[in-house]
Amino acid sequence: MSERQTADFGAYVRAEAEAGRLVVQPRMGFGDPAVMRAGLAATRAAAARTVGTITIDAHTRVGHLAAVESALRDGVALNGYPLVTHPAATTAGILAGIEGPHFPVQVRHGSADPVDIFQAMLAVRLGATEGGPVSYCLPYGRTPLAESVLNWERGCELLTRLRDTGVEPHLETFGGCMLGQLCPPGQLVAISVLEALFFVQHGIRSISVSYAQQTHPGQDREAIAALRRLCGELLRVSDWHVVVYAYMGLYPQTHDGAYRLLGQAAELAVEGGAQRLIVKTAAESQRIPSIEVNVRALEYAAWAARRATRVPVDAAVGSATYDEASALVNAVLELDPDVGRALLLAFRKGYLDIPYCLHPDNKGQTRSYIDGDGRLCWEATGALPVDAPRRSRGRRSTSADLLGDLSYIRRKYDEPAGGALTAR
Template sequence: MTATDRFTGFVDRAHAAGRLVVQPRMGFGELHRMRAGLAAVREADATTVGTVTLDSYTRCLDDATARRALREDPAGLNGFPLLAHGVPAVRALLQECSSAAFPVQIRHGTPRPLRLFRAMAETGADATEGGPVSYCLPYGRVPLAQAVAEWSAGCELLAARPVPPHIETFGGCMLGQLCPPSLLVALAVLEAMFFQEHGLRGISLSYAQQIHQGQDLEALAALRRLAGERLSTTHHIVLYTFMGVFPRTEDGSRRLLAESARLAVHGGAERLVVKTPAEAHRIPTVEENVAALEYAASVAARTPDGADGPRATSSGLYEEARTLVDATLETGRTIGECLVRAFALGVIDVPYCLHPDNANRARATIDARSMLGWSRAGGMPVTARGAAPVTARRLTELLTFNRRRFDSDVRRHPLRSAS
């Protein structure tokens, strides 16, 4: 039997102790800044895991440009250039900063991860994330079949390690917003099944906070139920603070972050990936990341986990997500083949996603109850409620829904600083 990886073990112990694990999305170009960032997160007044987020050149496997940026303007990089630094330097960084009491996840964003996974394995990284769909469709024009092939090989490479690293599916965060929760749940489960099929045993399934707390609670319950039915591996649920257009005001951002922390507690998520009030304007500093982690942890600690919390909606979300999973699995023999075929047939169709392998016939909208739903089904086995066509002006309104909601709430109800 495969030994439990450090990341899985840490999250399991924290959950057993009643603590929510909080995590930043943080990456810096220079080794000393990355080291200082990890140390600050480790010492934060919260139960934390570390993050090394890679830069956009490395995500695109543009080694030459990453190396040039590292020489000429390392502070200008929007993440950590792992391949440019080289395996020995990164291995030394992780050996110094990570441990069973503070595991570190490498986040990357590439549809072609084989070279990165090979380097990650050699550095001894505790965890990584992504998926053949969620790191392909939103990030470029790499054919989905090619992404599936590379992810298959990469996952098998990681699975061959004496203790395979933990892996997190990013499918529950597809496009960050305007993706109805049933599809987010289905994609998270399908990517987790893909990881399991290729031998990985420590898995987490993501879901991104959307716009309606009751609907999000229903989605988290559906995700946990479907994962329990379809996975034989150890797994947990990770919630992301809203990934769309963030509030412009600091207080509005803090209100949104606080709502995500409460959602994590009420929805039973074991881990929360946070955003900071700086997100609407620029890449946050180490200090801003730590402040967001500590604030989210303090809100979670004050949130009662019981029957007195908000209620989940009852909209048939689990049944719709299960139908999408089942319809996908009917299209092929392996999970990877099923994913490619399902997109080709339009059985899975991500609204507003322009990737050539996505049908882009389905549409979503926000209804009068402030819930996300299907306005046009395309070829998907879902029920569309029907709505007027989404114009450019209406799309902008939909995309800025949470920003306007939380900023206007602030103007009516100013938020006191956290104690």
């Protein structure tokens, strides 16, 4: 393990971006160490600029380690890699000869209490991971937000110890992907920026900020421009980049529809000036993708990215998305100089409020809808410090309306021509 070359996740992505290449990444995790190693090796060998992923299993994410041990003992397949339970030597063996300066590996997990996971990373000198005190708390369970904030404070400070081993820790905020869908872009951008500021406040110097592809390409480009502008204004670190996620809601069920949507995600990343893309596959709606299916998706995304052209954005030109995100971020930061305390106060007051999120610490007074042009809009803003919705719906949305919006992208891209579709 000590002979493995140090990988700097942020530096690798930055170097590829400077050479004009988009880095593509799978969301891959397997419980069997041999399969996990094969997945990393195949990702590295793909005809694309890639980084590797070790995605943690669902039991480990919530600290149910006894369930992991039982599954391993009984030969029950896990839906990810049990990093905390497998010995450090096993994980080091998976990485040996694969992970390094030209192929960094990121740990993805979904935990509101990542301390055990980060300790396991420290044991094998893995420096890149992701999440956040809000984005890995509210959508995933009932852990109190205040507890998640404390856990993430401890987690950030633990990751900084990696510097003693020669590894620069890198943290990606998941805040731009809240619930995957139907959270208007201004709030996604705001939470991504706020979580990045939280990371910096707790000693992290290498950051990536996320944004998930939504329902309207033009609105998504506005959102990425707003994210880049706000980070340029507020982040006090130089090592940061933008990562775009292919659509995270109900994915198309047809092969052609899935690839058409993935191609648009790659175009969005390039046109918006992002440096990395989290890829989804044509198998997403049916099963956990195989290694081969992941590699095909990576190579297709890289091909689509090479065909796209970056769209220059005048940093001085604002947008409704920038104005909304800026208003949210500034309102939260004014609550307390400590970003963690400010986030807690913001949710208590309803300054941040995720539509359709059932977590007890979320006010639940906001609602959104997809308009006739496919844009994701506020229907009700609760106590958010933003302008009231311009369009009054005149009635509460029905469950049928909500289900229609949730399936909007699937229906649109599964149509043979991928044509226009009215949400409701």
